[in-house]
Amino acid sequence: MLSKKQALLFFLGGTIMFSIIFIALSIDTVAKGIPQHTHEENMTKAVVAGRVLWDENNCMGCHTLMGEGAYYAPELTKVYDRQGPDVIKAILTSKVPWAPHGRKMVAYGFSDQEAENLIAFFKWIGEIDLNGYPAPPPLKNKLK
Numbered sequence: 001m002l003s004k005k006q007a008l009l010f011f012l013g014g015t016i017m018f019s020i021i022f023i024a025l026s027i028d029t030v031a032k033g034i035p036q037h038t039h040e041e042n043m044t045k046a047v048v049a050g051r052v053l054w055d056e057n058n059c060m061g062c063h064t065l066m067g068e069g070a071y072y073a074p075e076l077t078k079v080y081d082r083q084g085p086d087v088i089k090a091i092l093t094s095k096v097p098w099a100p101h102g103r104k105m106v107a108y109g110f111s112d113q114e115a116e117n118l119i120a121f122f123k124w125i126g127e128i129d130l131n132g133y134p135a136p137p138p139l140k141n142k143l144k
């Protein structure tokens with residue numbers, strides 16, 4: 001059992017140490033430049049329009065981007081590399097739910113333009129420097 005004094009020291013020590021680590025990491029992130037990491041110069045109108053569609057249609061209710069969102073459907077940060085623009089377009093413009101693995105993707109039936117905007121958004125997201133996130137699944141090749 002810790003005495004009251006030891007508990008206080010443990011609390012203060014831990015708080016101070018992790019505050020310093022947090023501040024140092026925050027400075028490191030900002031110093032490296034968020035616009036450089038995100039390639040802000042590539043954020044075209046199509047990318048922004050795609051992002052608006054992403055929000056308006058609650059894609060995050062099922063999917064994640066950079067780990068944020070729901071875990072019902074695949075992570076989409078690298079979907080542009082994984083599936084390519086043609087497959088993504090077919091999924092987004094489809095009038096029937098796309099579900100090769102059982103769970104159903106919503107059949108949004110987007111127009112060509114809307115699909116292009118979402119694809120531009122996925123391409124931009126996929127090019128953000130995320131220090132290697134998401135890691136490739138460790139069992140990917142073993143399951144083949």
Ligand code: HEC
Pocket residue numbers: 053054057058059060061062063072073074076079082083088091098099100101102103104105106108118
């Ligand atoms: C109700 C849940 C749900 C919502 C909402 C949803 N999706 Fe999906 N989506 C899925 C499921 C489930 C899959 C996987 C289907 C499969 O592989 O069988 C999928 C697959 C995809 C894929 C292919 C992913 C891959 O790696 O193969 C893309 C791209 C996609 N969705 C984009 C979107 C976009 C964009 C939105 C919003 C406009 C959206 N989804 C909203 C459930 C959803």
